[in-house]
Amino acid sequence: xxxxxxxxxxxxxxxxxxxxxxxxxxxxxxxxxxxxxxxxxxxxxxxxxxxxxxxxxxxxxxxxxxxxxxxxxxxxxxxxxxxxxxxxxxxxxxxxxxxxxxxxxxxxxxxxxxxxxxxxxxxxxxxxxxxxxxxxxxxxxxxxxxxxxxxxxxxxxxxxxxxxxxxxxxxxxxxxxxxxxxxxxxxxxxxxxxxxxxxxxxxxxxxxxxxxxxxxxxxxxxxxxxxxxxxxxxxxxxxxxxxxxxxxxxxxxxxxxxxxxxxxxxxxxxxxxxxxxxxxxxxxxxxxxxxxxxxxxxxx
DNA sequence: GTGTTTGTTATCAA
DNA sequence: CTTGATAACAAACA
Numbered sequence: 564x565x566x567x568x569x570x571x572x573x574x575x576x577x578x579x580x581x582x583x584x585x586x587x588x589x590x591x592x593x594x595x596x597x598x599x600x601x602x603x604x605x606x607x608x609x610x611x612x613x614x615x616x617x618x619x620x621x622x623x624x625x626x627x628x629x630x631x632x633x634x635x636x637x638x639x640x641x642x643x644x645x646x647x648x649x650x651x652x653x654x655x656x657x658x659x660x661x662x663x664x665x666x667x668x669x670x671x672x673x674x675x676x677x678x679x680x681x682x683x684x685x686x687x688x689x690x691x692x693x694x695x696x697x698x699x700x701x702x703x704x705x706x707x708x709x710x711x712x713x714x715x716x717x718x719x720x721x722x723x724x725x726x727x728x729x730x731x732x733x734x735x736x737x738x739x740x741x742x743x744x745x746x747x748x749x750x751x752x753x754x755x756x757x758x759x760x761x762x763x764x765x766x767x768x769x770x771x772x773x774x775x776x777x778x779x780x781x782x783x784x785x786x787x788x789x790x791x792x793x794x795x796x797x798x799x800x801x802x803x804x805x806x807x808x809x810x811x812x813x814x815x816x817x818x819x820x821x822x823x824x825x826x827x828x829x830x831x832x833x834x835x836x837x838x839x840x841x842x843x844x845x846x847x848x849x850x851x852x853x854x855x856x857x858x859x860x861x862x863x
Numbered sequence: 864g865t866g867t868t869t870g871t872t873a874t875c876a877a
Numbered sequence: 878c879t880t881g882a883t884a885a886c887a888a889a890c891a
Contacts, residue, residue: 564869630870647870648887683888702887704870746881755871763869812868852883853869866891873885 565646566630567727567760568803569814569822573652574627576817577696580654582622585691589614593685595703600710603640616709617642617688629723629759639712649813650698650705653679657693679819701813724757727796737793741781748784748792749777750851761796764809764831767856769795771830774862777855802827830856 565573591597597613622642623635632652634642644652679697680687686707688696698707710718725736740757751757752766761769770777772795775788784792808814808822811832815821825832829839834847838858847856 566870645870648868649889700887701889702869704887744880750881753870854867868888868890869886871886874883875881876883877879877881 564648564762564764564812565650565808565814566762566765567627568765568800568806568824569808569816570627570630570632570646570760571804572808572822573646573817574625574632577652577654578625580694580817581688581690581696582624584621584694586617586620586622586688587691588689589617590687590689591685592680592687593703596685596698596700596706598706598708600708600714602711602714603709606711613686613707613709628719628726629755630762631718631723633715641710641712641715643706643708643710643715643718644698645705646700647702647704647706649683649701651700651813651815652817653697653699653815653819654817655679655695655697655819657695723755723759726759727761727800732797734790734793738786738789741784741789744781747778747780747851748775749853749855751781752796753853758796760800763853764828765796765799765803767831768799768803768829771856771858771861772799776857776862778850830858832856 591613617636620636623637626633626635630645632644634644636642644650646652679699681699683699683701684697685700685703686698690696698705724740725732737758740751744751748770749766752761752769753763767777769792773788773792775784775792803809803824806822806824806827807816809824809828809831810821811825830845833845834856836845837843838845838861841858841860843858843860845856846859847854849855
């Protein structure tokens with residue numbers, strides 16, 4: 564599951580590799596993952612394909628909001644890319660076998676990740692220098708969508724809450740989310756309209772870091788606990804980015820390599836193992852329909 | 864055949 | 878109107 568650290572890792576990987584390169588061709592293997600905003604469609608004089616829209620253009624920069632990527636193209640249009648659960652963006656230079664980079668690490672990575680294209684490749688971008696970008700998605704939840712600047716900015720403004728790791732991530736704004744709300748900590752952290760980019764892995768990790776049980780009602784938190792959680796979110800996300808994200812099922816970075824954060828996780832996917840802080844056994848329950856990991860002892 | 868995995872949205876309830 | 882809780886979706890794997 565690519566969350567903020569994984570998507571940011573991909574963004575950085577791709578920015579230095581594909582920005583400025585001319586798009587020579589686009590191969591769409593699965594139309595389900597492609598769409599256009601209605602404004603784009605109404606602007607078009609003639610019906611056009613995804614490929615003909617992007618051909619000859621360049622990605623000028625790559626932005627990220629939460630788990631969503633936006634590739635800027637000419638005419639202030641954006642290609643939005645959401646990887647949802649199993650999406651991948653894998654860049655490959657001509658003649659380079661990504662397979663050779665896929666060494667060690669080993670956490671249940673599918674054999675299909677070892678080579679591109681594969682049967683889950685939904686679209687391929689071919690650049691003028693013969694390098695290629697593969698959009699893979701086993702489950703087909705992910706999407707690529709062309710939108711105009713206005714729509715992109717509306718999404719940036721309305722669909723996402725506070726962006727962690729930016730100057731807009733201020734304690735006062737974060738603490739305000741806890742007022743007059745009947746929900747629990749984990750549901751709040753997973754709500755993209757309140758705070759962007761946190762998914763199941765880092766929600767559990769942030770709660771553990773703060774010594775808080777994920778199902779606690781947010782209204783019951785003392786100011787000092789909210790402060791701790793606020794600091795933990797930044798810390799947990801920063802370290803995960805530094806380690807290039809967590810790979811345990813499908814995530815690979817933009818070169819097809821695994822993230823290095825798996826072995827640093829404190830609770831996620833560690834049920835039955837000893838807590839790295841206190842030595843008791845990490846537990847896992849189902850909360851709000853999601854696997855939720857916690858240490859029964861490490862909490863204030 | 865069954866249960867499990869989760870990001871997001873749809874739907875219904877309060 | 879807002880908010881919250883839950884189901885549904887997708888597809889592969891153990």
